[in-house]
Structures are given as structure tokens and as C-alpha cells.
Amino acid sequence: MRFRALSIAAEEPARHGLLHILGVGFGVAVGIGMMIGSGILRSPSSIAAGVPSVEWIVALWVLGAVHAALGANIYAELATAIPKAGGGYVYVHRALGDIGGLIVGWSNWLSDLAGVAAASASFANFLAQLWPGLADYGIAIAVGMQLVLYGANLLGLREGRVLQQSTSLVKALLLLVFIVAAVAIAGEMPAAHVASAATPAIGWLALIGAYQLIRGAYAGWEAPVYFAEENAQPAKAIPRALGIGLLLTALLYIGVNVALLAALGVAGTARSVLPFTTVLMHFGGNVPSVLFAFGAMITVASCANANMMGAPRILFALGRDGLLPRAFTRVNAGGSPTVAFLMTAVGSIVLAASGSFETVFGLIGTLNSLAGILIGVTIFVLRAREPELKRPFRAIGYPVFPALVLAADAVLLVLFLWHQLQGGDLKGAIAAVVLSLACIPFALIARFAKGAPS
Secondary structure, eight states: OHHHHHHHHHHSOOSSOOOOOBOHHHHHHHHHHHHSSHHHHHHHHHHHHHOOOHHHHHHHHHHHHHHHHHHHHHHHHHHHHSOOTTTHHHHHHHHHHHHHHHHHHHHHHHHHHHHHHHHHHHHHHHHHHHOGGGGGGHHHHHHHHHHHHHHHHHHOHHHHHHHHHHHHHHHHHHHHHHHHHHHHHGGGSOHHHHOOOOOOOOOHHHHHHHHHHHHHHHTTTTGGGGGGGGBSSHHHHHHHHHHHHHHHHHHHHHHHHHHHHHHHHHHHHHHOSSHHHHHHGGGOTTHHHHHHHHHHHHHHHHHHHHHHHHHHHHHHHHHHTTSSOGGGGOBOTTSOBHHHHHHHHHHHHHHHHHOTHHHHHHHHHHHHHHHHHHHHHHHHHHHHHOTTSOOSSOOTTTTHHHHHHHHHHHHHHHHHHHHHHHTTOHHHHHHHHHHHHTHHHHHHHHHHHHTOOO
């Protein structure tokens, strides 16, 4: 009898619903929060090493922003036409069914989990720079940071909103201050740092690898759409949040790279694993390491919080559509989907403790490229199938711009797979394909469980 009572309770609809209290400010904050993380702190060095050209580096960062903007153009139409929680999964599921929806939802959820795990591990590493005695407790610190953030978010949406807006503001201001400081001292840096050898030939493999890093740094620009259902005025707020968040991030990213290259040159940026600290060393003493570690901790904590807020909304949407147990739709009085949060917490903590998030990250670029293709197909399918659907925002330049980003994502999927194979990562390429195909039997099982005809 007790088991039956628990089973019935698990099938009961949620007593509380999602709150409708968000606006443009939160959308911008969560977009910036999810984009600006350890990627911008570490990628400039790797990119400069592979692409030793100021012009090419800046051009690639601009291209990344344009690519993301073309994608945001599609998301803005879909999110305002179907303002539900869950992000890209919701739109693809409506247009392409369970299998397509699961591929997008699965890859996005995995991406968020890997993002939380990596951010918490980075937080522990940066904290150890301030207190070297904590270096042996990295896993405990990473897990502890996650528990604190998850605890705050489980209290409710308001608490998560305040945390996200405050940390996103601080880290954006810190990057801006760094840009000003780097440009100001560029002329005072030793010539040895600035001087560069003749620029060697740049191969396609290097460009593809660099762009893969840049695309990863921009990943998360679509974060506001995960919360469309919780937005007070999604028709107005979602397009504005997508545009403003992406514009501000692009300006900061390009500004950071220009500042680093001006202060260190291409060769100097490539030589330093963390070129930020090389610039800050100009101040002398312990100031550089303290400033960098403090700013980096806020940066990655904000990124982790944005990812852990978005991921449960995907599980919530899957539960509402019957692809996960109904219990995942439970929402507490504070507006947080509790079971979905707990499941996400378990996943990200296990990844952080095991260190396997690096393996997951190797799959994310490929899986997200596939998800981008399905999103691109979705806008065309829904335009043809549901012309009467109310669309408060219609994609600019349709069908040319959506077709352009669809083609770009298709080409990038092939190039990223090719890059993995060229780098000897055959297992990673195969794993990405297997994870995508695994959605087929899962969808069939879920369909059978829902009692739908096969």
C-alpha cells in the first residue's frame, strides 16, 4: 500500500506552477552568465597559438558573433510563437516529434551539466590560487560550490534571479575594467612581449579548431528562451534579451582579445596559458594573481548558476510531454521545478567528482551543431505546417537568413567531425553519433509508455 501511495503521488500534477516574473534584465543576465565563463579566460592563448594573426583572430570572434546572431534571429521567432519552458527542445519536438526533440533536449541538458561541472572545477582551481592549502580539496570545493548554488535556486526563482543578475553584472564590469587597463598599459609592456616573428601560413585545420573554441565561448546565447514561460512579456522581452545579451558579450569578447593582443602581441598571448595574468603582472606584487583569481571565481560561479537554472527547465518540458515521468513537472512554491533540479544536481555533481565532464565537452560541439541544424529545419517546418500560428516576432530576412545559418551549421557539423578525426578523436566522434542514435529507442519506449500508436 505504501508503494502504491508513492506511485500515485509521483503521478499527481504539480501543486504549484511556474512563476511569471522575469523580464529583459534577467534574460540579458542569464545570457551573459551562460556565455561568459572559463572559455574566454583560456581560449585566447590557444587561438593565438593556432592562428598567429591579429586580423584572423578578430575576424573569427566577429564571425562567431554574427553566427550566433543569425541563430538568435530564429530562436526569437520560435520562442515568442511558442513561449514555453525548455528551450530548443520545445520547438523541435513540436515540429519533428519525439526523436528530434530528444536529440536537442538531451544534447542541451548534457551541455548544461558539463558546463556546471567544468565551472565548479575551475572555481576550485582559482580558489586554490588564493589559498594554496586548498589545492588537494578540489573535488570537495567543486561539489560544495554546486550545493550552495543549487540550494539557493531550490529556494525559488526570485533567489536564482538575484544571484544571476548580480554575478553577471560584476563579471561584465570586471572584463570591462580589464580591457581599459590592458589598453592603457599596452605601450608600457616590454618589447619582448609584443614582438612577433613573421606570421606563418595558417591552415584550415587551425582555423576550424580556433572557431570551435570561439563557438564554445559564445555557447549559451540562447539562454533566455529556456525561461520564456516564466517571462511576464515574452513577446517583447525575449527578442530584446537575446539581442542585448549577445551584443554586450560580443563587444566584451572582441574588446578582451584586442586588448590582449595590443598588450602582449600574438606571440605573447600564445605563450601564456592565462594571458590575463601576464597583463596584470604589470602591477607587480600579489595583486595580479589575487585580482585574476577573484574575478575568475565570480565569472565561473555565474556561468555555473546560469547553466544549473536552465537545465531543469529542459527536464520539466520533457516531463510535461511524457518523455520523462510526470514527477519532473513538480514545481515548489518558489517557482523551482524541484525534481528536475535534483536530477540535474546529481548529474553535474557526479560529472565534477569523476572529471568525465571533459569527455562530455568533447561531444558537445558536435551534438550542439546537430541541434542547431534541427532548430534551423524547425522554423521552415512550422512556417509551412502552421502558417496561422501567431508570431509576435518574425525572423528577419526569412527565408534567406535562416537558410544561411542552417547551411552553416550543416557545414560546421561535418568540419567539427572531421577535426575530431584529424585530431585522433575517433572515439569522441563515434560517441556523439551513438548518443544521437540512442534517442530513437528512448523515444519509442516513451511513446509506448504514453500509450501512443507505434
